[in-house]
Amino acid sequence: MSLSRMIPSLMFAMAALPLAGQPDYLLHGAPVSPAAPDPVIAQALGAIRPAHIEQTIETLVGFGTRSTLSSMETDLPAGQGINAAADWIAGQFNDISSRCGGCLEVKRDVFTADSTSGGHWAGRIPRPTQITNIYAILRGTDPAQANRMVLVTGHYDSRDTKIMDDHGAAPGANDDASGVAVSIECARALSKLHFPATIVFAAVAGEEQGLIGSAHLAQLARQQGWQLEAVLNNDIVGGNTTPGDTLQLKNRVRVFSEGVPETTTPEQIRRILAVGGENDSPSRELARAIAETARTYFPATGAAAFRAALMSRPDRYMRGGDHFSFNHEGFAAVRFTEWREDFNHQHQDVMRPPAGSSDPVKGDLPEYVDFQYVAQVARLNAATLATLAAAPGVPVSLQMPLLTSASQPGTSKTSAGELRNGTTLTWQPPAGDRVAHYQVLWRETTAPDWQYEQTVIPPAAEESVTVSLPVSKDNVIFGVRSVDAQGHASVAVVPTP
Numbered sequence: 480m481s482l483s484r485m486i487p488s489l490m491f492a493m494a495a496l497p498l499a500g501q502p503d504y505l506l507h508g509a510p511v512s513p514a515a516p517d518p519v520i521a522q523a524l525g526a527i528r529p530a531h532i533e534q535t536i537e538t539l540v541g542f543g544t545r546s547t548l549s550s551m552e553t554d555l556p557a558g559q560g561i562n563a564a565a566d567w568i569a570g571q572f573n574d575i576s577s578r579c580g581g582c583l584e585v586k587r588d589v590f591t592a593d594s595t596s597g598g599h600w601a602g603r604i605p606r607p608t609q610i611t612n613i614y615a616i617l618r619g620t621d622p623a624q625a626n627r628m629v630l631v632t633g634h635y636d637s638r639d640t641k642i643m644d645d646h647g648a649a650p651g652a653n654d655d656a657s658g659v660a661v662s663i664e665c666a667r668a669l670s671k672l673h674f675p676a677t678i679v680f681a682a683v684a685g686e687e688q689g690l691i692g693s694a695h696l697a698q699l700a701r702q703q704g705w706q707l708e709a710v711l712n713n714d715i716v717g718g719n720t721t722p723g724d725t726l727q728l729k730n731r732v733r734v735f736s737e738g739v740p741e742t743t744t745p746e747q748i749r750r751i752l753a754v755g756g757e758n759d760s761p762s763r764e765l766a767r768a769i770a771e772t773a774r775t776y777f778p779a780t781g782a783a784a785f786r787a788a789l790m791s792r793p794d795r796y797m798r799g800g801d802h803f804s805f806n807h808e809g810f811a812a813v814r815f816t817e818w819r820e821d822f823n824h825q826h827q828d829v830m831r832p833p834a835g836s837s838d839p840v841k842g843d844l845p846e847y848v849d850f851q852y853v854a855q856v857a858r859l860n861a862a863t864l865a866t867l868a869a870a871p872g873v874p875v876s877l878q879m880p881l882l883t884s885a886s887q888p889g890t891s892k893t894s895a896g897e898l899r900n901g902t903t904l905t906w907q908p909p910a911g912d913r914v915a916h917y918q919v920l921w922r923e924t925t926a927p928d929w930q931y932e933q934t935v936i937p938p939a940a941e942e943s944v945t946v947s948l949p950v951s952k953d954n955v956i957f958g959v960r961s962v963d964a965q966g967h968a969s970v971a972v973v974p975t976p
Contacts, residue, residue, distance in 0.1 A: 504950050508931035513774040514966040520865045523668045524858045529850035532660045539656040545637040547685045548645035550609045565611045568682050572615040579670045588612035592691050600689025612692045614681035621675035623911035629709040629867045630679040631665050633658020634686035640828045652845040653717035654825050657853050661713040664857040674868035693801035697808040709765050710812035712802035718852025719821045728818040731786045735814040736762040737793040742809045759973040761811035768970045769863050776862045785855045870967035872909030874959045877974045902952040905945040915964040921955040
């Protein structure tokens with residue numbers, strides 16, 4: 480059954496008495512405001528401590544090298560190399576699980592990367608090499624929602640100047656022990672809570688050799704039918720603390736996201752370009768959800784202020800990360816990275832110049848990591864994971880129907896197929912019975928984030944919802960998201976014309 484519904488609202492009454500010079504999109508919605516913090520989630524964020532972050536990073540640095548290639552070496556000192564690091568990370572997840580009654584399923588995704596099979600990374604794998612991804616699953620408690628999944632990851636391999644060096648010191652404190660610390664801390668903070676949907680905490684290898692581990696995990700997710708709605712990749716989130724660097728900003732983290740999805744077909748690209756949808760991919764909407772989560776759980780000013788700075792590009796120039804692997808498989812995925820990088824502390828041999836020298840210290844060392852900053856990044860990741868895992872699923876098959884006046888005589892409804900002002904949206908509810916209301920969102924076509932919202936209450940026992948708004952589709956971008964009774968909102972989706 481389908482419901483045609485005009486939203487009852489005081490705003491609609493204003494349409495009869497428009498203010499001079501006011502555009503229609505200001506008359507029929509309220510400004511978007513952040514949701515109130517969930518006290519349970521807020522309390523969990525308080526368990527994320529800089530001291531835990533420091534311990535994780537120092538321990539990972541202590542493995543000497545975490546070169547992916549070191550997995551095949553037999554002459555490393557005891558307790559050194561990437562295999563020892565993998566065992567320690569698995570042990571951390573197991574320890575966290577033991578403290579919540581076995582709530583985590585700790586798994587190893589072990590495979591062999593063989594250069595003879597080709598691939599873009601073949602030149603960085605000189606011989607068959609074992610790769611081990613570690614991940615822990617916190618299963619959702621709602622049978623109708625548990626197949627929905629969100630994932631956080633960082634890469635635990637490291638490198639020095641020479642990408643093929645499998646013995647040299649490669650501390651990798653910022654790149655990317657910091658990201659692994661975020662994943663472990665999210666597990667520590669959220670493991671004792673219960674969510675309708677499933678959360679996965681991961682640490683992958685092979686990133687420096689060409690995103691090998693994440694590619695295998697993303698393929699596994701696709702093959703096993705994971706309903707993966709969001710991937711948060713944390714890579715270089717240490718908040719570099721090079722003395723004298725006054726341009727590093729500690730109150731924000733960059734969030735990179737792809738625009739037009741990599742998996743888009745030529746026909747889909749044609750449609751995206753036709754409606755100006757280049758800035759509304761699932762990954763870009765995920766980034767917007769992260770930014771709103773930051774506004775919910777962090778103050779706008781003061782020492783604890785923290786924001787997600789949305790970057791409208793997939794990654795930095797000539798760079799890439801593990802979120803690419805998930806984008807390649809069609810999943811929404813973004814990358815968190817500190818505001819300003821210091822390349823003396825990435826992919827460099829450790830070199831300490833003599834006293835009195837003006838040469839910089841080189842090497843990715845823990846002394847250049849701000850553990851408090853990493854804790855802030857971890858809190859934002861954990862708040863995002865918790866919000867999305869608690870929220871209902873996204874509205875399904877959101878469309879602007881191609882209606883005509885002839886198809887519905889006498890109707891006042893408007894749609895993308897009519898040369899009339901106004902907009903009609905229709906969608907199906909997500910699985911489960913947890914939607915308290917929907918939010919119809921819109922923004923000016925030049926605005927980077929959602930600006931206005933209108934609440935839609937789903938009627939009982941209806942299979943679909945259709946909403947007509949006297950707002951011109953030509954002047955704004957529309958989206959819709961699902962919200963539960965506690966205010967947890969899904970990622971927004973945009974309509975297909």
